[in-house]
Amino acid sequence: xxxxxxxxxxxxxxxxxxxxxxxxxxxxxxxxxxxxxxxxxxxxxxxxxxxxxxxxxxxxxxxxxxxxxxxxxxxxxxxxxxxxxxxxxxxxxxxxxxxxxxxxxxxxxxxxxxxxxxxxxxxxxxxxxxxxxxxxxxxxxxxxxxxxxxxxxxxxxxxxxxxxxxxxxxxxxxxxxxxxxxxxxxxxxxxxxxxxxxxxxxxxxxxxxxxxxxxxxxxxxxxxxxxxxxxxxxxxxxxxxxxxxxxxxxxxxxxxxxxxxxxxxxxxxxxxxxxxxxxxxxxxxxxxxxxxxxxxxxxxxxxxxxxxxxxxxxxxxxxxxxxxxxxx
Amino acid sequence: xxxxxxxxxxxxxxxxxxxxxxxxxxxxxxxxxxxxxxxxxxxxxxxxxxxxxxxxxxxxxxxxxxxxxxxxxxxxxxxxxxxxxxxxxxxxxxxxxxxxxxxxxxxxxxxxxxxxxxxxxxxxxxxxxxxxxxxxxxxxxxxxxxxxxxxxxxxxxxxxxxxxxxxxxxxxxxxxxxxxxxxxxxxxxxxxxxxxxxxxxxxxxxxxxxxxxxxxxxxxxxxxxxxxxxxxxxxxxxxxxxxxxxxxxxxxxxxxxxxxxxxxxxxxxxxxxxx
Ligand SMILES: [Fe+2]
Numbered sequence: 001x002x003x004x005x006x007x008x009x010x011x012x013x014x015x016x017x018x019x020x021x022x023x024x025x026x027x028x029x030x031x032x033x034x035x036x037x038x039x040x041x042x043x044x045x046x047x048x049x050x051x052x053x054x055x056x057x058x059x060x061x062x063x064x065x066x067x068x069x070x071x072x073x074x075x076x077x078x079x080x081x082x083x084x085x086x087x088x089x090x091x092x093x094x095x096x097x098x099x100x101x102x103x104x105x106x107x108x109x110x111x112x113x114x115x116x117x118x119x120x121x122x123x124x125x126x127x128x129x130x131x132x133x134x135x136x137x138x139x140x141x142x143x144x145x146x147x148x149x150x151x152x153x154x155x156x157x158x159x160x161x162x163x164x165x166x167x168x169x170x171x172x173x174x175x176x177x178x179x180x181x182x183x184x185x186x187x188x189x190x191x192x193x194x195x196x197x198x199x200x201x202x203x204x205x206x207x208x209x210x211x212x213x214x215x216x217x218x219x220x221x222x223x224x225x226x227x228x229x230x231x232x233x234x235x236x237x238x239x240x241x242x243x244x245x246x247x248x249x250x251x252x253x254x255x256x257x258x259x260x261x262x263x264x265x266x267x268x269x270x271x272x273x274x275x276x277x278x279x280x281x282x283x284x285x286x287x288x289x290x291x292x293x294x295x296x297x298x299x300x301x302x303x304x305x306x307x308x309x310x311x312x313x314x315x316x317x318x319x320x321x322x323x324x325x326x327x328x
Numbered sequence: 329x330x331x332x333x334x335x336x337x338x339x340x341x342x343x344x345x346x347x348x349x350x351x352x353x354x355x356x357x358x359x360x361x362x363x364x365x366x367x368x369x370x371x372x373x374x375x376x377x378x379x380x381x382x383x384x385x386x387x388x389x390x391x392x393x394x395x396x397x398x399x400x401x402x403x404x405x406x407x408x409x410x411x412x413x414x415x416x417x418x419x420x421x422x423x424x425x426x427x428x429x430x431x432x433x434x435x436x437x438x439x440x441x442x443x444x445x446x447x448x449x450x451x452x453x454x455x456x457x458x459x460x461x462x463x464x465x466x467x468x469x470x471x472x473x474x475x476x477x478x479x480x481x482x483x484x485x486x487x488x489x490x491x492x493x494x495x496x497x498x499x500x501x502x503x504x505x506x507x508x509x510x511x512x513x514x515x516x517x518x519x520x521x522x523x524x525x526x527x528x529x530x531x532x533x534x535x536x537x538x539x540x541x542x543x544x545x546x547x548x549x550x551x552x553x554x555x556x557x558x559x560x561x562x563x564x565x566x567x568x569x570x571x572x573x574x575x576x577x578x579x580x581x582x583x584x585x586x587x588x589x590x591x592x593x594x595x596x597x598x599x600x601x602x603x
Contacts, residue, residue: 102401103508104585117442121468122381124440153511161398161409163444187400189510235472236434237383 040218042211043088045296046081047307047323048224049287050097050170051315052120052127054078057242060177064128070242077311077322078174084324085175090222092136092182093175094143094210097167097226098290100187105153106206107187110140111160120166126241127166129173136182139221142213143184150209152202157187171226186210188290200278203291207298214299225296229261229319230254230284237316250317257284258312258319265323268306270297284319296325303327330486331367331595332498332571333360334562337378337448338584339399339407340515341455347515349582349589354455356580356591360499361456363593369497371417371463372456373424373485375478375565376501377558378448379468384434385481386468387425390443391418397450412450417463420485420494424465427484433477438468448501456499465489469558475547478561479568486569498569502562504528505554509586520583527554528581528588535592538575540567554588571595 055063057070100107112135120127140156147154168185189202214221232250249255261280264272273293281289288294303325310322340346341354364372379386393414402408425435449466456462467481482498489496505524509517520528527550534542543563551559566572572594581590 100400104401104510104512107401119440119442119444121379121444121446122383124438124443128440128442155404157400157403159398159403159408161396162400162403163398165400233382235383235470 040220041215042221042223042300042327043090044085045223045225045300045325046175047293047296047321048081048171048175048226049228049320049322050167050174050226051228051318051320052123052166052170053241053315055129055170055173056126058177060173062130062173065126067242070244071247071313071315074311074313074315074320074322080310081175081322081324085222088222089220090181091220092139092184093172093224094139094184094186094214094221095168095171095224095226096186096188096292096295097165097171098188098190098287098292099165099167100185101190102155102187103190105155106147106189107155107157108140108144109135109164109185110137110144110156110158111135112137114160114164116163118164118166118169123166129166129169131164131169133172133179134182136184136219139213139217139219140184142217143186143210146209146213146216147206150205152205152209167226171224175224188292190290200291200294203294204298207295210295210299211301223296223299225292227290227292228287228315229258229280229321231287231318232285233317247314248317249314249319254284254317254319258321262309262312262321265307266309269304270300270307270325271302271304273297274302287318300325300327329574329595330496330498330569330571331364331369332566332569333594334500334502334566334590334592335360335452335456336584336589336591337376337451337501337503337557338587338589339402339410339447339451340584341451342407342410343515344406345515347518349518350515350584352580353582353584353589353591357452357455358458359579360591360593361458363595364456364497367497367596368495370495371420371465371489372497372499373482373489373569374449374452374464374466374499374501375469375482375562376446376448376452376466377469377562378446378501379466380471380558381468382471384436385428385470385473386436386438387421387428388416388466389418389421389425389437389439391416393443393445395445397445397447399447410447410450410454412445412453413460414445414453415460415463417465417494420465420489420492423488423492424467424485427488428481431480431484433480452499452501469561473561475544475561475564478564482565482568483570498566498571500562500566502560503557503584504531504560504588504590506557506587507555513585518583518585520586520588524554524588528590531560532578532581532590532592535576536578538573540573557587
């Protein structure tokens with residue numbers, strides 16, 4: 001097992017870096033109709049994992065800590081995701097991520113311009129990210145409405161002061177580091193006190209509501225389901241967090257569980273995931289228990305297609321895959 | 329004996345228009361603060377189950393935690409917006425981290441601008457120390473730490489405080505059952521479901537009896553049967569400080585949005601300044 005990271009108290013080096021950092025690129029204003037001129041609807045969906053290590057390894061100007069790299073294969077997968085995402089010419093990115101935990105209902109970020117610094121409480125040495133992006137408020141509100149209409153407890157979050165979590169930022173940054181597309185961010189309805197699993201049935205309802213809202217507003221949307229796969233991990237870290245000499249799956253069983261799921265994804269159709277996802281959660285404590293992948297599949301209507309696995313790799317032993325689905 | 333307490337984590341205790349149980353729990357937490365001051369406590373060792381982490385044991389080493397916490401779930405309520413200004417006993421924090429390392433565990437010294445202080449810590453500190461006069465030494469709740477590790481972390485804090493000659497209080501911020509009501513409710517609708525309520529009372533009866541081994545023995549079953557907050561490892565932390573091997577005084581118990589919450593005090597309770 002890797003040894004734990006011993007943090008040096010304070011961050012004098014980060015302060016000087018902060019002073020020199022580059023401001024994030026200005027974000028585009030949200031469009032009110034499909035800006036691409038193409039058809040609306042969900043044009044692609046991605047499994048887009050969010051370990052803060054990947055953002056740390058990229059060394060973007062928005063993130064204070066510096067790295068020497070690491071986890072390259074996953075990051076190359078994200079490079080391919082970015083190329084494909086551009087080709088889909090979306091109006092908006094819609095992300096469901098598991099670390100904006102809301103105990104009562106499903107919340108949608110309706111703040112027009114979320115801005116701030118997100119210091120990650122678990123990995124503060126890796127992720128202190130200055131964010132500044134635009135929300136597609138019309139679509140966000142439409143998802144709140146459609147979710148409520150479907151019987152879910154939903155809330156429109158309009159508070160500037162709510163810190164945007166690292167999973168939301170991580171997936172969005174890795175998919176679109178220029179932040180030049182409007183965003184809609186959905187919370188994970190969960191109970192942090194008991195670390196319970198999300199109701200996958202509710203996530204299906206939320207996915208269907210998301211699709212209806214996208215169709216109603218005429219958006220051309222790309223969806224990001226921000227979950228890792230197998231989720232057992234080290235409780236310690238090497239002195240150099242990006243030391244790839246100690247990076248490997250937690251166990252062969254965890255790896256094999258991920259491969260079984262990815263085989264199912266690559267073979268298709270997606271309807272097989274209705275059984276495969278719960279079985280994978282059972283076998284590997286997969287982070288898909290937070291429901292993001294189920295939400296994505298339901299939003300796309302469980303299309304009879306295969307997914308394209310762009311990359312797989314472990315991060316502190318958790319399994320992570322970058323996967324694309326393009327509905328026909 | 330070190331004075332110790334268990335106090336709730338939920339922000340509803342600070343509501344302007346509280347349910348009766350929220351008001352009782354808040355008043356009891358203020359009473360604990362009065363008693364800690366009456367006991368001449370220099371620094372409170374604080375564990376909040378809402379500061380959950382996965383790598384090692386994070387010890388807060390920033391000397392001042394000043395800011396505003398906007399809760400990501402409760403932001404629509406007055407109690408979802410909480411200013412905080414906490415003074416950290418950094419000498420003790422560093423000594424505690426050293427003691428954790430020396431005990432063969434892994435301490436992570438945490439000091440970052442803008443570090444998000446969890447709601448439980450803010451709520452407890454505002455009620456225990458309404459005038460921001462106290463000093464704190466805070467450690468995270470590792471999701472994977474077993475009860476023995478939680479106890480060892482607390483014991484390391486007590487050793488560190490002894491070496492520095494600090495008069496110590498120990499507080500765990502944690503709920504009991506965590507069956508949250510999954511919809512927006514009026515305060516008057518708040519209640520703990522009967523099975524969870526039975527379990528909470530059973531645990532509190534053992535606490536009242538001063539039977540720490542009974543509490544520890546039923547902890548796992550409690551965790552499963554009543555979804556106990558962080559498997560009620562908060563009690564293992566308190567036990568590690570050596571402070572709960574005597575009857576606990578249950579100052580309040582009641583629902584907070586369906587979860588069970590209690591305020592328990594272990595220690596002297598004369599010369600209080602209760603109001
Ligand atoms: Fe995660």
